[in-house]
Amino acid sequence: MKSILFAKNISELFFQLKSNKELTVVGGCTQIDDLLEKSISTHGIAELSQITRHERFLDAGPGATLAQILAIGQNHLPGVLYDALISIANPIIRNMATIGGNICTEGHRHTLYAPLLALDTKLELKSQTETKVEPLQNFKKVPEGFILSNIRIPLLFPEVSIFRRIGPEHTITPHSASFVFLGDTERNSLIDVRLAFAGPFVFRSRTLENAIIGHRLPLTKKDIDEIQVMVEREFQKAATDQMISDVVRQQFLNLTRYSFEQLT
Numbered sequence: 001m002k003s004i005l006f007a008k009n010i011s012e013l014f015f016q017l018k019s020n021k022e023l024t025v026v027g028g029c030t031q032i033d034d035l036l037e038k039s040i041s042t043h044g045i046a047e048l049s050q051i052t053r054h055e056r057f058l059d060a061g062p063g064a065t066l067a068q069i070l071a072i073g074q075n076h077l078p079g080v081l082y083d084a085l086i087s088i089a090n091p092i093i094r095n096m097a098t099i100g101g102n103i104c105t106e107g108h109r110h111t112l113y114a115p116l117l118a119l120d121t122k123l124e125l126k127s128q129t130e131t132k133v134e135p136l137q138n139f140k141k142v143p144e145g146f147i148l149s150n151i152r153i154p155l156l157f158p159e160v161s162i163f164r165r166i167g168p169e170h171t172i173t174p175h176s177a178s179f180v181f182l183g184d185t186e187r188n189s190l191i192d193v194r195l196a197f198a199g200p201f202v203f204r205s206r207t208l209e210n211a212i213i214g215h216r217l218p219l220t221k222k223d224i225d226e227i228q229v230m231v232e233r234e235f236q237k238a239a240t241d242q243m244i245s246d247v248v249r250q251q252f253l254n255l256t257r258y259s260f261e262q263l264t
């Protein structure tokens with residue numbers, strides 16, 4: 001028989017994990033098709049489900065539900081994060097689905113991945129004896145013996161903020177991906193640019209972004225054509241040997257051009 005265990009606090013969760021090597025850490029189980037024999041949920045453990053809003057960032061426990069984060073309100077969340085959250089599934093699923101589950105699902109990256117990546121989110125990973133912090137940019141999977149224990153999301157509100165889903169709405173299929181563009185300007189100059197894509201693989205290139213930052217505004221058609229060539233080259237490198245259709249690739253490039261056109 002399959003069972004989901006609940007723990008009162010984080011020490012009890014680690015105690016359970018230590019005593020039962022087969023236990024898997026889960027959130028709301030909305031992603032898992034075939035539940036493993038024994039799981040233990042982060043949801044309901046206060047230390048792992050809290051959301052704390054600081055001046056410059058948000059700390060969300062992995063067990064916080066998508067609905068709880070949305071409840072912070074559109075004006076208090078980065079636009080791309082709010083738009084991504086509201087695009088996921090439906091209100092019933094969002095009441096159960098956790099942010100930890102959205103990040104930790106292996107393989108195809110889910111809807112929150114690109115917004116969190118563009119915002120420079122940091123993950124806290126905990127084992128019974130160790131805590132480490134890792135930028136989402138370097139994250140591959142939760143290491144053996146660790147759980148995702150906190151998600152620190154910078155609260156950025158840049159001038160241009162674009163989130164788009166590629167593929168079907170409100171569900172995840174092999175054709176799903178997320179696109180994010182953030183752009184900030186100061187005195188007719190581009191001072192920050194972030195471009196992120198996540199789905200069949202993850203793409204964000206600081207080298208590319210640094211090459212674009214500093215452009216005088218408004219961007220001309222020639223500027224955008226040149227930027228587009230650089231983006232295409234970098235994206236192509238990342239996409240080599242990845243499962244990505246020509247349609248998704250083209251959509252990414254169209255969205256990139258559209259985003260830079262907002263700065264003309």
Ligand SMILES: Cc1cc2nc3c(=O)[nH]c(=O)nc-3n(C[C@H](O)[C@H](O)[C@H](O)COP(=O)(O)OP(=O)(O)OC[C@H]3O[C@@H](n4cnc5c(N)ncnc54)[C@H](O)[C@@H]3O)c2cc1C
Binds near residue numbers: 025062088096100
């Ligand atoms: C009808 C429907 C529509 C959906 N639409 C979307 C959509 O549009 N976009 C989207 O992104 N998703 C969608 N989903 C998938 C899913 O609901 C979400 O991705 C959700 O955020 C997953 O969270 P969860 O808590 O249910 O994860 P779970 O199913 O509980 O876990 C997912 C994975 O993460 C691991 N995990 C969870 N928490 C931790 C932790 N703290 N430490 C280590 N590992 C952990 C689990 O072991 C598991 O491998 C949809 C699902 C359904 C049923």
